[in-house]
Amino acid sequence: MSAIAQLHPVHPIREMIGQSVAMLNLRVLLAKVAKSHATTVLLTGESGTGKDLAAKMLHQQSERRTQPFLTITCTALQESLLDSELFGHERGSFTDAKAQKRGLLELADGGTVFLDEVGEMSPGMQAKLLRFLEDHTFMRVGGGQDVRVDVRVVAATHRDLQAAIEAGTFREDLYFRLCAVPVEIPPLRDRHGDISVLTDYFQMIFASEEHRAIRSVTKDALAKLNAHLWPGNVRELRNAVERAVLLCENTQLGPDDFHLMQPCVQGRHTQLPHPHQGQTTGGLPALARGGDREPADRTLYAVEQPRDHLLELPMQGLDMASLEQDLVVQAMQRTHGNQALAAELLGMTRDQMRYRVAKLRDIGLYSEGN
Numbered sequence: 172m173s174a175i176a177q178l179h180p181v182h183p184i185r186e187m188i189g190q191s192v193a194m195l196n197l198r199v200l201l202a203k204v205a206k207s208h209a210t211t212v213l214l215t216g217e218s219g220t221g222k223d224l225a226a227k228m229l230h231q232q233s234e235r236r237t238q239p240f241l242t243i244t245c246t247a248l249q250e251s252l253l254d255s256e257l258f259g260h261e262r263g264s265f266t267d268a269k270a271q272k273r274g275l276l277e278l279a280d281g282g283t284v285f286l287d288e289v290g291e292m293s294p295g296m297q298a299k300l301l302r303f304l305e306d307h308t309f310m311r312v313g314g315g316q317d318v319r320v321d322v323r324v325v326a327a328t329h330r331d332l333q334a335a336i337e338a339g340t341f342r343e344d345l346y347f348r349l350c351a352v353p354v355e356i357p358p359l360r361d362r363h364g365d366i367s368v369l370t371d372y373f374q375m376i377f378a379s380e381e382h383r384a385i386r387s388v389t390k391d392a393l394a395k396l397n398a399h400l401w402p403g404n405v406r407e408l409r410n411a412v413e414r415a416v417l418l419c420e421n422t423q424l425g426p427d428d429f430h431l432m433q434p435c436v437q438g439r440h441t442q443l444p445h446p447h448q449g450q451t452t453g454g455l456p457a458l459a460r461g462g463d464r465e466p467a468d469r470t471l472y473a474v475e476q477p478r479d480h481l482l483e484l485p486m487q488g489l490d491m492a493s494l495e496q497d498l499v500v501q502a503m504q505r506t507h508g509n510q511a512l513a514a515e516l517l518g519m520t521r522d523q524m525r526y527r528v529a530k531l532r533d534i535g536l537y538s539e540g541n
């Protein structure tokens with residue numbers, strides 16, 4: 172078996188941590204799907220949201236848990252290799268095929284195959300996969316006989332497959348087949364409450380692994396982490412906590428121990444290189460805004476807009492004063508009332524922010540805890 176298609180040891184999976192409503196719902200959904208007879212599941216979500224972890228949980232919680240869980244990443248192999256890894260080959264089917272080889276689908280019989288980055292599959296492989304998903308039979312490369320197996324295929328992608336269909340790179344029929352049981356993992360920035368529990372969890376794990384006497388994370392550090400939008404999702408948070416634990420000189424992790432990724436500038440990322448960053452952050456949204464001042468830790472990103480505007484002016488226009496008030500309230504809420512961080516989020520000085528917050532308090536539009 173190649174290094175790409177690894178047999179994962181069956182061990183108790185660490186939990187999917189999170190207390191947001193989205194995460195609670197996700198855990199319930201995963202448990203339901205795991206126990207169901209569904210043989211095809213599609214996991215979608217940005218890079219780093221936990222798709223690999225979810226796939227492992229689907230296997231661990233299913234009746235298939237005693238059988239193999241095999242992973243293959245479609246981007247890691249060229250088409251012919253992926254073909255023979257997945258479906259196997261007959262002896263002599265190509266120059267190097269000295270003996271018959273069983274593919275992942277056969278090796279995982281009774282278990283689960285995790286097909287990662289399915290959105291990158293070539294058209295030829297998409298057709299073969301669709302055929303397999305339809306009737307659970309396939310032919311080894313160079314073979315003439317159908318092989319039947321009982322495998323659950325958990326496919327994952329960070330791509331927008333509907334956009335890929337429109338672009339003509341992904342088959343619509345395969346999409347509908349994969350979508351029989353869709354599971355979407357929301358980005359970390361939309362999972363209210365998860366950042367602090369995940370931070371505590373990773374801090375505990377890394378402090379214990381590194382034998383560091385770090386006991387907690389300060390309130391200010393948590394405010395900083397909550398204000399960041401985490402384009403690399405849980406992977407980025409995990410790496411940030413790991414690095415903070417390694418570098419911290421105290422018993423508490425403070426804001427300065429966290430070096431967060433820089434926002435991208437004019438459509439390009441200015442990411443701090445990170446020794447543990449395994450993957451890129453994929454489709455990172457465009458820069459919220461440029462400006463001539465780039466504070467060191469500004470972490471504001473905007474959702475990609477169809478045009479070159481940061482915010483499209485609504486047809487009916489808008490009230491600038493209310494918009495500003497609303498943004499100030501949002502920034503204060505996101506930073507849990509930390510005016511310095513809120514000012515940084517909006518590119519203001521602390522004095523400008525203090526003035527605006529005081530005004531909002533006066534007119535009753537903002538109070539701590541709202």
Ligand SMILES: Nc1ncnc2c1ncn2[C@@H]1O[C@H](COP(=O)(O)OP(=O)(O)O)[C@@H](O)[C@H]1O
Pocket residue numbers: 186187188189216217218219220221222223224225405406409
């Ligand atoms: N809810 C979670 N609880 C604990 N760890 C998580 C959670 N989500 C992701 N992780 C961790 O974050 C990292 C990235 O997750 P992964 O499943 O590889 O993401 P993806 O496959 O979506 O890119 C892994 O180390 C994973 O264990």
Ligand SMILES: [Mg+2]
Pocket residue numbers: 219222223287
């Ligand atoms: Mg992954």
